Amino acid sequence: MLTAAGRTYKAEVAQLVAVGLARFPRRAFFLDRIQSASLSLTIRFCFSSALRRDVDSGLKIAQDALCAGLGLNDNRITEIHLYKRQDKHQPRIEVTLSLLDQPLAT
Known part of the structure; x- marks a missing residue:
């Protein structure tokens, strides 16, 4: 269960993704492809x-926010790669x- 801050973050990220997608000139082609592919x-x-969080701690909320913004069911994602870096600035x-x-696979 997400906290209020988590729900707000997810909604804001989903909105940013949706706005970016709306500006994408080939969005219909892109959406068709991601709906039918792995x-x-x-x-x-x-x-x-570097010590602030575990590498996997933000996976689910980031994945859910991205998929919400794209109108995509996250079961389309069959492969995940996670990386953790430090950037103080x-x-x-x-x-x-x-x-x-x-x-x-069906």
């Missing part, structure tokens, strides 16, 4: 302190969603 999710957590999350060659 996907790989790569997340790079760049924390202000610009903490952030970097996300890459990639199509995989293999079809989604």
